[in-house]
Amino acid sequence: xxxxxxxxxxxxxxxxxxxxxxxxxxxxxxxxxxxxxxxxxxxxxxxxxxxxxxxxxxxxxxxxxxxxxxxxxxxxxxxxxxxxxxxxx
Amino acid sequence: xxxxxxxxxxxxxxxxxxxxxxxxxxxxxxxxxxxxxxxxxxxxxxxxxxxxxxxxxxxxxxxxxxxxxxxxxxxxxxxxxxxx
Numbered sequence: 793x794x795x796x797x798x799x800x801x802x803x804x805x806x807x808x809x810x811x812x813x814x815x816x817x818x819x820x821x822x823x824x825x826x827x828x829x830x831x832x833x834x835x836x837x838x839x840x841x842x843x844x845x846x847x848x849x850x851x852x853x854x855x856x857x858x859x860x861x862x863x864x865x866x867x868x869x870x871x872x873x874x875x876x877x878x879x880x881x
Numbered sequence: 882x883x884x885x886x887x888x889x890x891x892x893x894x895x896x897x898x899x900x901x902x903x904x905x906x907x908x909x910x911x912x913x914x915x916x917x918x919x920x921x922x923x924x925x926x927x928x929x930x931x932x933x934x935x936x937x938x939x940x941x942x943x944x945x946x947x948x949x950x951x952x953x954x955x956x957x958x959x960x961x962x963x964x965x
Contacts, residue, residue: 799889799890800890800893805890805892805893808893809893809896812896812897812900813900816900816903816904820907823911824911827911827914827915831915831918831919835927836927851927854927854928854929855927858922858928858930858931859914859918861931862914862917862918862921862922862931862935862939863910863911863914865931865936865939865940866910866913866914866917866939866942866943867910867914869939869940869943869944870906870909870910870913870943870947873943873944873947874906
């Protein structure tokens, strides 16, 4: 299937890149979910009961929304900082 | 597909290097958000929206944290150079 022995053809390369991309995306999503759960459980469920009350659920929902917004703000600020540093050099 | 073909493919190597860099940057964003969420929102996840004060705090937090890292890095280098 390869054009040359020991070399990747275009499709093989594309396939590997797609797989790597997907794996990284999954990894990032898992990390984000972990952070969200940690933060929002800590903030919203100080004393775990028999179930999650509706107010706890509402808090968790809002907390995860705010955390995602914060993530975007931080990401933008970080990107801008990097750009500023590059222009300074 | 052999491992050798994977290792010898320059386009793939470039791709992997780019992804590694992207990964590092994203990991840094995760870390900064982790730290700055606590500092700026004071574990008060029970907010219906982020105010402009919260936004400014997050932005400042990012810059000040990076300033802090730079300061520490430079100081550490100084110490090493002075042989302490």
